[in-house]
Every structure is written in C-alpha cells, then in structure tokens.
Amino acid sequence: MRRLGRWLLMAIVAALGWARHREGRGADADAGDDGRIVPAGDPEPGAEIAVLLLLVAATLCAVGFIVVYAIDAIGNQTQLLGIAIGACFTFLAAALILVGKRLIVTEENEEEYPPAGHPEEQQELVQIVEESGSRFTRKRLLMTTGGAATAAVGAALVTPVLSLGPWLDTSSLANTPWRRGLRLIGSDGLPMFADQVEEGTFYTAFPEHANHDEIGAPVIVVRLPPSALRLPAERAGWAPGGVLAYSKICTHAGCAIALYRTPLFPPTSSKPAMVCPCHYSTFDPASGGTVIFGPAGRPLPQLPLYVGGDGVLRAAGNFSGPVGPSWRDVREHPT
Ligand code: FES
Structure with a gap:
C-alpha cells in the first residue's frame, strides 16, 4: 500500500511537470x-x-x-x-x-x-x-x-x-596677381611712392586692379639702410633705395604678418624683423626674408621692386617663391 502511494505521488509530479512543459x-x-x-x-x-x-x-x-x-x-x-x-x-x-x-x-x-x-x-x-x-x-x-x-x-x-588642395598638379598654388610693371597700391587705395616709405615702420600694399582677397596679393613694404642689405646675389637691384617687399602671408600656416620689430637701441637691440603673430615666426628682411625664429620652414617670398619714372613703386616681376603656407614639395616649385 505504501508502495502504491509512492507510485501515485510520482505519477502526479510527472503529470504536473508535463503540464507545465506544455504550458511553456x-x-x-x-x-x-x-x-x-x-x-x-x-x-x-x-x-x-x-x-x-x-x-x-x-x-x-x-x-x-x-x-x-x-x-x-x-x-x-x-x-x-x-x-x-x-x-x-x-x-x-x-x-x-x-x-x-x-x-x-x-x-x-x-x-x-x-x-x-x-x-x-x-x-x-x-x-x-x-x-x-x-x-x-x-x-x-x-x-x-x-x-x-x-x-x-x-x-x-x-x-x-x-x-x-591639389595633390598632383600644385602649379596653381604658385600663381599670384603680380606682374612686372604693376604699381604698388597702399592700404589707403593710393599709389605708393618710394620716397614715402620710411625706416622703422612697415606698410601693406596690393597690386593695382587686383582682388585684395587673393592670397598672393598683399605684400609688406619696409625700408632698410642699403648698407644693411644682405640679399642673395641674384636679387641685386630688387630693393631700390633699400625698399623691400615681401609676401604678407606667413609661410608657416598662412597667417598675416602683422608685426614689425624695430630696434629701440640699435647697438644692442635685435635687428629689424617681420613677425607673424600666430606662432611668432620671425623673418629677416635684410637677408631676403630668411627665418630667424619660429616654426616657419622657408623664407618669406620676396617681390622684386623698381621705381617708375613717376616715383611710384612697381613690381619688377613675380615673387621669389610660392606664397602662403607650405605644402609637400613646395621648394620644387619656383615661381
Ligand atoms: S602661421 Fe605664422 S608662425 Fe604660424
């Protein structure tokens, strides 16, 4: 009897389990x-x-x-x-x-x-x-x-x-609006006369009739004593009366050169220099815009000048090198 009861209990548990499985x-x-x-x-x-x-x-x-x-x-x-x-x-x-x-x-x-x-x-x-x-x-x-x-x-x-920018043909980066004979126009919109350019300060100029927004348009103009110039031999005659013009666009990352360092006491002060305010690249105007401090990897391109019969400064040609920030192989692209 006890054995029968145990079998009955097992049957009920099995039936319940089967029913629950069916439910699932x-x-x-x-x-x-x-x-x-x-x-x-x-x-x-x-x-x-x-x-x-x-x-x-x-x-x-x-x-x-x-x-x-x-x-x-x-x-x-x-x-x-x-x-x-x-x-x-x-x-x-x-x-x-x-x-x-x-x-x-x-x-x-x-x-x-x-x-x-x-x-x-x-x-x-x-x-x-x-x-x-x-x-x-x-x-x-x-x-x-x-x-x-x-x-x-x-x-x-x-x-x-x-x-x-262009990867294969980078020649367009060397194009500027400067051509031989173009007059320099000051930021006041008037032609820039050579005898108006003073030492110890700098001026911004553009080629006449050019779009001022073009990266190759603006130049900075400074005057140094002719005796202080140390330009490369092939640039003899590029600075009439000691007046020099360089691209205003920094060769590091393209900021505008907006500072001009002039010696307060020439015997002990550093020599005049053009300074970019972004990362303080400093360029020497006397030696053709060479880098004397900062991250720029190449000189400021120089614009050759001459003085026209009317006394106005004119471009004698294009820049000495590509203007603007540098890029791959920039040194292989003379203007
Ligand atoms: S952009 Fe002129 S120093 Fe960097």
Missing part, C-alpha cells in the same frame, strides 16, 4: 506559428513613411552641405555648413530611433542567450534577426532610401578633404 511550449507556439522564433509584428505603415521622410531629409541636408561647401559666394558659409551637417545627423538619428522603436519586433528574454557556437544556434540567431523585420512592408524602398542617405552622408563627410 504553448506560450512559444503563441509567439509564432510555422516555426517562428520571434512573433510576427503588425505592419506600421505610418512609422515606415516617417522613416522614409526622415531619410530623405537627411539626404537633402547632406547634399545641401556639399552645395554650400562648393559655392564660396554663399554668405555665412561656416554656419550653414554646421547647420546642414547637424540637421543631417539629427534626421538620421531620428530615423534609426524610429526603426528601432516602432519597426523592429522585439522580444524580452529573462535569460541571456547562450554563446552561439553551435551551427543550429547561429541559424536561430539569423532567423531571429530576419523575423524581427516582419513589420516592414516597403523593405526595398526603405533600403534604397537608406542607401542614398548613407552615400550622401559619406560624400558630405569626405568633401572637406578637397580643402587639402
């Missing part, structure tokens, strides 16, 4: 018929359209970034570039959040997935990923729009690389 299986079966792991989700056409619109908006913003970048004449270019790329990423992020929240079917697991080392488990994961997209009804359109957005954003991100 039943719940799994509810989650998906036909062998599904992830339950099928209801389509969300509204969310899909919103995602499409957000992707299109992101694409337009990325294209807008490229257009603003390409057209220098657009005002407030920097601000517009920031707004365009910022809006692009905002739209993109909103689209991805919407996809994650509304279009991907999610399931909650109380236990972590075991490491997927077995081929069947890996296949299960693939199936879960595939079935999670069951809410998408316009897959191809969404993928095309997403691809276009990705391509546009990628193009927008690499576009600024063009600002690194």
Whole structure:
C-alpha cells in the first residue's frame, strides 16, 4: 500500500511537470506559428513613411552641405555648413530611433542567450534577426532610401578633404596677381611712392586692379639702410633705395604678418624683423626674408621692386617663391 502511494505521488509530479512543459511550449507556439522564433509584428505603415521622410531629409541636408561647401559666394558659409551637417545627423538619428522603436519586433528574454557556437544556434540567431523585420512592408524602398542617405552622408563627410588642395598638379598654388610693371597700391587705395616709405615702420600694399582677397596679393613694404642689405646675389637691384617687399602671408600656416620689430637701441637691440603673430615666426628682411625664429620652414617670398619714372613703386616681376603656407614639395616649385 505504501508502495502504491509512492507510485501515485510520482505519477502526479510527472503529470504536473508535463503540464507545465506544455504550458511553456504553448506560450512559444503563441509567439509564432510555422516555426517562428520571434512573433510576427503588425505592419506600421505610418512609422515606415516617417522613416522614409526622415531619410530623405537627411539626404537633402547632406547634399545641401556639399552645395554650400562648393559655392564660396554663399554668405555665412561656416554656419550653414554646421547647420546642414547637424540637421543631417539629427534626421538620421531620428530615423534609426524610429526603426528601432516602432519597426523592429522585439522580444524580452529573462535569460541571456547562450554563446552561439553551435551551427543550429547561429541559424536561430539569423532567423531571429530576419523575423524581427516582419513589420516592414516597403523593405526595398526603405533600403534604397537608406542607401542614398548613407552615400550622401559619406560624400558630405569626405568633401572637406578637397580643402587639402591639389595633390598632383600644385602649379596653381604658385600663381599670384603680380606682374612686372604693376604699381604698388597702399592700404589707403593710393599709389605708393618710394620716397614715402620710411625706416622703422612697415606698410601693406596690393597690386593695382587686383582682388585684395587673393592670397598672393598683399605684400609688406619696409625700408632698410642699403648698407644693411644682405640679399642673395641674384636679387641685386630688387630693393631700390633699400625698399623691400615681401609676401604678407606667413609661410608657416598662412597667417598675416602683422608685426614689425624695430630696434629701440640699435647697438644692442635685435635687428629689424617681420613677425607673424600666430606662432611668432620671425623673418629677416635684410637677408631676403630668411627665418630667424619660429616654426616657419622657408623664407618669406620676396617681390622684386623698381621705381617708375613717376616715383611710384612697381613690381619688377613675380615673387621669389610660392606664397602662403607650405605644402609637400613646395621648394620644387619656383615661381
Ligand atoms: S602661421 Fe605664422 S608662425 Fe604660424
């Protein structure tokens, strides 16, 4: 009798366990018929359209970034570039959040997935990923729009690389508006007469009729005693009466040379020098603009001068070297 009771108890426990197992299986079966792991989700056409619109908006913003970048004449270019790329990423992020929240079917697991080392488990994961997209009804359109957005954003991100300048043919970097015979025009807009240039100060001048925004246009003009000049032999005659002209653009990183150091007490003070305020590259006007201090790697290009019959300073040719910040192989490109 006691033995019968024990068998009966074992049968009840087994029946309860089987029933609980069935319950679990039943719940799994509810989650998906036909062998599904992830339950099928209801389509969300509204969310899909919103995602499409957000992707299109992101694409337009990325294209807008490229257009603003390409057209220098657009005002407030920097601000517009920031707004365009910022809006692009905002739209993109909103689209991805919407996809994650509304279009991907999610399931909650109380236990972590075991490491997927077995081929069947890996296949299960693939199936879960595939079935999670069951809410998408316009897959191809969404993928095309997403691809276009990705391509546009990628193009927008690499576009600024063009600002690194020409890689193969760098000859355009040596072009300047200076030609023999062009008069020097002071910052007051008037021709610069040689006898107006005084020692101990410096002047800014431009070629007549030239765009002042061109990097090769501005020069600084100084006067030194002719006896102090130590110019290279091939530049003899480039400084009439001790008047010298150099590019105003620093050869380090392109700042404007805006300081002129003059000796307060010549016997003990340093010699006159042109100084860039950005990183204090210091150039010697007496020796052809050579670097005497600072990070600049090459001299300031010198502009040869002569005095016209009217007493106005004129360019005798182009600069002694390429103007502006240095680049790869800059020394191999004489002007
Ligand atoms: S830009 Fe002139 S020293 Fe750096």
